């Protein structure tokens with residue numbers, strides 16, 4: 001089936017921030033609970049070392065994505081670098097929770113919007129993006145949101161209001177999950193993107209699929225400048 005580039009609700013500028021933040025908070029919770037990206041640590045560590053970077057800059061960070069686990073896992077692999085989280089629609093509640101968590105020392109959330117398509121030159125570092133976590137059984141997803149939202153941190157009353165009183169978050173997770181699955185690039189499509197990058201020969205590219213903890217593999221694309 002060809003890729004379909006439909007619109008995800010969380011990407012719409014007018015989408016209400018409390019609903020977006022509850023949704024990305026829920027994603028962060030699920031990724032953390034499943035330690036979804038642990039299998040990517042060796043590849044990530046190798047690429048960061050190869051690049052010589054002294055800071056990681058995560059794009060499209062949402063509620064923090066996998067970093068509550070990856071930070072310690074990367075440190076255990078010998079890479080204890082500062083990490084800057086960024087998003088086009090920064091989530092202040094998630095930022096406060098990260099800045100107040102001692103286990104997240106060295107992780108900061110950029111307070112102003114950063115568009116992944118136009119990252120300012122002043123924000124230097126090895127760039128990461130974790131966005132493809134949308135493949136659990138979609139039709140069950142709204143019920144899982146209803147079940148788990150009270151445990152999503154930081155706890156906010158608005159999370160409960162937009163989940164139980166007006167069930168916008170379960171609907172958003174269902175819609176964005178389906179759309180994300182349709183938008184996800186497979187390895188062949190990523191290769192075509194890489195082939196079309198101007199000056200791409202100046203980078204070392206590594207792309208493929210890694211077995212994940214769940215049934216869906218992790219698709220990765222890593223580019224590091226050739227020295």
Ligand SMILES: C[S@@+](CC[C@H](N)C(=O)[O-])C[C@H]1O[C@@H](n2cnc3c(N)ncnc32)[C@H](O)[C@@H]1O
Pocket residue numbers: 010011024027028031059060061062063064065066086087088089114115116117129130131132133
């Ligand atoms: C599916 S969430 C992923 C969040 C996080 N990476 C994770 O793994 O949980 C996608 C995030 O991308 C952000 N986003 C969408 N378009 C963006 C853009 N052009 N630049 C930066 N962030 C963007 C959204 O605000 C949202 O927080």
